[in-house]
Amino acid sequence: MSKTDSSVTKRLQSELMALMMASSPGISAFPDGDNMFNWTGTIQGAAGTVYEGMEFKMSLKFPTDYPFKPPTVKFETSCFHPNVDPQGTICLDILKEKWSPIYNVRTLLLSIQSLLGEPNNDSPLNTYAASIWENQEEYKKVLVKKYHEATGITISTA
Amino acid sequence: MSDDVENNHEQNSVPNDQSLNTTDDISTVRRRNLNRVNESSDKNEQPQPMIEEIDETTSTTTTTSTTTTNNNNNNKNTNPETKEQENTEEEKESNNQFECNICFDDVSEPVVTQCGHLFCWSCIFQWLQYNASQQCPVCKAPVTEEKLIPIYGRGSNATDPRKNRSIPQRPPGRPEQVRPNQNNSNRTYPDVFGANQWNTQFGNVSISAGFGLFPGLFGLHFYQQNNNNNNSINNNGRPQNSADFESLLLSRIFFAIGIIILFFILVN
Numbered sequence: 001m002s003k004t005d006s007s008v009t010k011r012l013q014s015e016l017m018a019l020m021m022a023s024s025p026g027i028s029a030f031p032d033g034d035n036m037f038n039w040t041g042t043i044q045g046a047a048g049t050v051y052e053g054m055e056f057k058m059s060l061k062f063p064t065d066y067p068f069k070p071p072t073v074k075f076e077t078s079c080f081h082p083n084v085d086p087q088g089t090i091c092l093d094i095l096k097e098k099w100s101p102i103y104n105v106r107t108l109l110l111s112i113q114s115l116l117g118e119p120n121n122d123s124p125l126n127t128y129a130a131s132i133w134e135n136q137e138e139y140k141k142v143l144v145k146k147y148h149e150a151t152g153i154t155i156s157t158a
Numbered sequence: 159m160s161d162d163v164e165n166n167h168e169q170n171s172v173p174n175d176q177s178l179n180t181t182d183d184i185s186t187v188r189r190r191n192l193n194r195v196n197e198s199s200d201k202n203e204q205p206q207p208m209i210e211e212i213d214e215t216t217s218t219t220t221t222t223s224t225t226t227t228n229n230n231n232n233n234k235n236t237n238p239e240t241k242e243q244e245n246t247e248e249e250k251e252s253n254n255q256f257e258c259n260i261c262f263d264d265v266s267e268p269v270v271t272q273c274g275h276l277f278c279w280s281c282i283f284q285w286l287q288y289n290a291s292q293q294c295p296v297c298k299a300p301v302t303e304e305k306l307i308p309i310y311g312r313g314s315n316a317t318d319p320r321k322n323r324s325i326p327q328r329p330p331g332r333p334e335q336v337r338p339n340q341n342n343s344n345r346t347y348p349d350v351f352g353a354n355q356w357n358t359q360f361g362n363v364s365i366s367a368g369f370g371l372f373p374g375l376f377g378l379h380f381y382q383q384n385n386n387n388n389n390s391i392n393n394n395g396r397p398q399n400s401a402d403f404e405s406l407l408l409s410r411i412f413f414a415i416g417i418i419i420l421f422f423i424l425v426n
Contacts, residue, residue, distance in 0.1 A: 007261060014262045067260060068288040100295040101260040101285060 008066050012036045015104045027109040029060065037062045040076070041109050049117030050140045053155050054147055058112070059088075060105060067101035070094070073108060078150040080143045082119040082130035090115070091125050259296050260285060267328050268309040273299040279328040282306065303329060 013036065019029060029041030041058040045051025057076040063069045073095055075088035083091040092115055094103060103111075124130035132139050144155050258265045260281035267279035275296040277285075285295055286303060294301045308328050 010263065011261050065288070068284055100298075101281075102295050104262075 009036045019106050029105050043113045046117050051116045070099035080146040082121050082124040082126050085125040269306040271301050272305050273297050
């Protein structure tokens with residue numbers, strides 16, 4: 001067990017290194033304290049989407065058989081989105097059955113970042129969000145309100 | 159909460175902005191991939207074509223210039239242009255040509271898939287245990303243990319041998335074609351039935367190619383023995399009976415053909 005643990009740690013360390021060395025606009029992640037198996041990350045809403053200007057805190061929990069199994073990734077900051085439920089659970093295929101060990105923290109966070117702007121409204125966890133997605137003005141209004149409730153930060157709807 | 163978030167972000171984004179060091183590499187490329195991959199996966203499509211595409215470009219670029227990536231930062235999440243992608247990939251290649259696609263470390267006991275992707279033997283073996291659909295992690299092409307090609311470098315014994323005892327020996331090179339049978343036995347048992355059938359059939363074919371008339375009989379003989387063994391192992395009689403019947407029929411047909419040929423030869 002300890003041997004596999006050390007290989008997991010090694011891989012996570014190399015991911016951390018790559019993340020620190022390379023430029024990753026709008027995303028960041030770092031282990032919680034000494035525990036390499038729990039990370040905290042942030043995702044900023046991409047420019048040009050309704051999420052622009054918002055920042056979401058994420059939690060990443062890595063199983064001991066990582067990278068053969070995907071990490072559990074959740075929104076810690078409540079996120080109003082068709083594919084995110086109130087507990088922060090994300091519905092994204094590459095976090096489940098489409099997972100491949102070539103993905104890493106960085107690619108996952110970037111995937112989630114682009115999921116924000118391009119939800120899959122066919123299988124929503126938040127049906128209300130999915131139903132108003134087409135009406136972007138209304139969506140933004142609700143989103144800004146929910147974001148304010150979650151973080152206390154006000155974002156202009158203009 | 160928000161403060162927390164801010165701090166956290168600043169902490170990590172500062173080095174990011176500064177660094178355009180040599181290691182910009184993998185992750186940038188992966189990000190690009192994923193950006194695009196994700197777009198498709200949102201729509202429940204397979205991410206594979208994107209990745210494949212990238213891989214093709216990577217494999218074509220072998221030479222590198224390290225100064226080309228500096229403009230990568232600017233284009234954040236908007237559609238990455240292919241040129242730029244190539245640049246980052248070139249860099250990636252220069253540094254990580256021989257890293258395993260799973261552990262992101264230098265490969266130990268390297269094996270390559272038919273689709274050309276490099277892995278540690280232990281890594282790809284474990285992945286095939288986890289992945290029911292038996293796909294290449296990189297391009298999702300089908301991967302089977304038998305079709306992996308081990309790579310033997312000069313003095314390659316220096317690298318760490320089998321770390322994990324539960325992982326069987328790396329399969330032999332293609333010319334030998336013999337299945338690894340030492341530690342694998344427990345893994346192959348579940349499909350013993352199928353494997354045996356194949357083997358005997360295989361044997362059947364090769365013999366009949368060699369000897370002409372007799373093979374049908376001999377093949378039949380072996381076949382029945384095997385099937386009997388199987389019967390005693392798992393009480394699943396039916397398919398074996400039908401297999402028996404088929405082989406019997408086949409051997410009779412062969413026998414008849416043989417006699418006809420013999421007859422013609424004699425007549426002539």
